[in-house]
Amino acid sequence: MEPLIIKETEDTPEIIFNPEDETFKISKISVPEDAYEFYEPVISWLKNYSNNPNEETIIEFDLEYVNTASSKQLIQVILALEEVAKNADVVARWYYEEIDEDMQSLGERYAKLVDVKFEFIEI
């Protein structure tokens, strides 16, 4: 499957989904006005990937800011991972700064709502 690489901008994150070298990462900042438009190709890539995933997928979420519009789309990303998890092992690694309670609690909220294994890593 073709990897999905999206470069970061001032208000959207960097996306690296590369099954071949087993890298799955969403990082930096996510505060776009139109989060739907940004995440739509990300979600459809994952939906495709769920048809033929790697045996194990470790996806890293290493975000600095997330606006609510993005949080609404990120849950769709994680729901797509739930599909992947039906046929393979999936771990979502959620990174947060020690002082960033808000980022921590967003990850915990997702972990509670979706059937995907989460690991929390304090930076």
Place this chain on the structure above:
Amino acid sequence: MFDDNLFDKAFNLFSRVEKQDFEYVYRGYFTHNITKKILVLADSNIQKSVERSTIQKRIYYIMVEGLQNITRHQDDLENKADKYPGIFAIQKRKERYYVTTGNLVLNAKIPELKKKISKINSLEKDELKKFHKEVLRAGVISNKGGAGLGLIEMSRKSGNKLVASFELVNEEYSYFYLQTQIPTTKKEKLDSDVQDLKLRKSLISIKKLHLSLIIENIILYFNGFFNQGNLLSLLAIIKGRMNMSITTIRLSNVMVEMIQNIIKHGAERSEEISGAPGVFFLRQKDNSDFTLTSGNYVNEKDAANLRENLTFINEKSDNEISEYYDKILLDIELGDSKKSGLGLSDLRIKSGKKLEYSFHEMGNGNYFYILQTTVVNLKK
């Protein structure tokens, strides 16, 4: 606790600024990095409203000099500038732009500043050019570059005299206000007395505004057009200034939601500049909690929706609101629609308090909507 008084003040601040045709007002910290962001903010506000690019460049140039003046003086003040944030304003009245800076200076520096300014103002165009060369050649530039070159340039580029004014703060410091005016057309020059009077009127309105911001302990204030680019600049200002802490992170998060709320709901009032006019400010008295206030126009339909959402969200307990948040997160139907109330629920959760708000009827089916949240200062 519902602070009606503050709402009135927020509303007054905004309408004062609107009436005076301010295009942009910023009060807050000034550092070299922040200055860059302020320039981007200001430039995006004037860009589309000025057609002639030479004038736009001139305004830009004057803004750069003015802002550099602020940071230069700030260097003398050690940390005092934090306690007394300066002000930067752009005002457009009829065919003229006014660029005004107000910042803290040491009283000891005032005589020298006055001398430089009156020297510059005493010179005619050609003499000023000559003086500029002299200063450049003499190279008597102090280590801070304070030979008055910036002031000379501001006067030359604007083609007008500089207006300066000082307000005593205490034994050591004063606020130094400096105003430049830039005509946008080549119409015959106003006679200098009329010109002078207009300038002084404009300067007085900015000084009054600055005073209200000082009295209200408003440490960061932005009044102008809100769009995504401006949000990112303001975010960088907060990030660049304050030490990283849970309070700063939360302030940033709350600010993003409030300003995107303005961008999303704010009624546009101008075809020239993209974005919704509004006001955003951050208030902190001594070391207490932070109050964030946003104000913008909304149409009747949005006002009704917002009221409904706000009432609904405020009626819920902390647990209930968290459950409601989960529900909207998972609800695809509600998507990105304005009605979901996800942003407002998020504000309610992060501030841990009920949201305070008010709507002022403005006529023509428009309302001025003020929203206020609190972020607890955990460093107290």
